[in-house]
Amino acid sequence: MLELREAALAILADTDVQSKVSQLASLFDDYQTKKIALNISSSLDSRDIRLPGRPANPDLVAPKFVPKRKMDTVEGRAILWHSLAHIEFNAMNLALDAIWRFPNMPQAYYEDWLRVAKEESYHFSLINAHLKTFGFSYGDFPAHNSLWEMVERTTDSVIARMALVPRTMEARGLDAVPEIRDRFKQIKDERAVEILEIILHDEIGHVLVGNRWFNFLCANKGLSPIATYRELAEKYRAPTLRGPFNFDAREQAGFTSEELEILESLSEKRTQAA
16 A cells, blocks of 8 residues: 555655646545555655656746746736746645655644645646646746745754744745735736635645644644744744735734734834835
């Protein structure tokens, strides 16, 4: 019988995007029907595997070299849509990485991240299909790799991964997606708006998964989530949190009132500085 974490590692290493997406859908379905086992204690070896598996394109460049995302041209809108596709591609990979890399977590942890991986692959498919209506596909423009770089920094610590990837890097999507959605509303791209609504809804759940397991790990070790987050953010060089923040979405995603108050104070400082 196939094993979930081994299968997740194999799919993560796949360089063909469509193969990765289809395998992920099958993996989710097979796990639900108990065709795949779960071994939480095995230590898997990836030393001879290049991770993550990615296609030859897009070219990965520093953020400042990514083309400008202008809404007033078809290509500009396609570049914006391509950047979203790249985020979802990396999000799919990071969920797979969370499954295979960290042993001895509760069964629900692996099931949470399997669901996240499936939903991220669905988001990627939606975005890439819409990107094709502009005459482009994933890989046609350069992209930056900031999200995956944070995944790589946190390979040694599941608590750092939960703190700094879903609830820091991905949580920025909760703040950014509404603005992007509204820009497509203005130009009456109804399909784009529908897709972005799906993504925002699901991403609240994905950030909630990060919050759930970060707080679980803090509670198990008797750690303060606030203080621990600050220590991990400094140790692993997380990006500085900057507003504006989507407080409603973040509350739904499991951020505590104390955490939201900290973000609110950051927003006020930014406003005063401006």
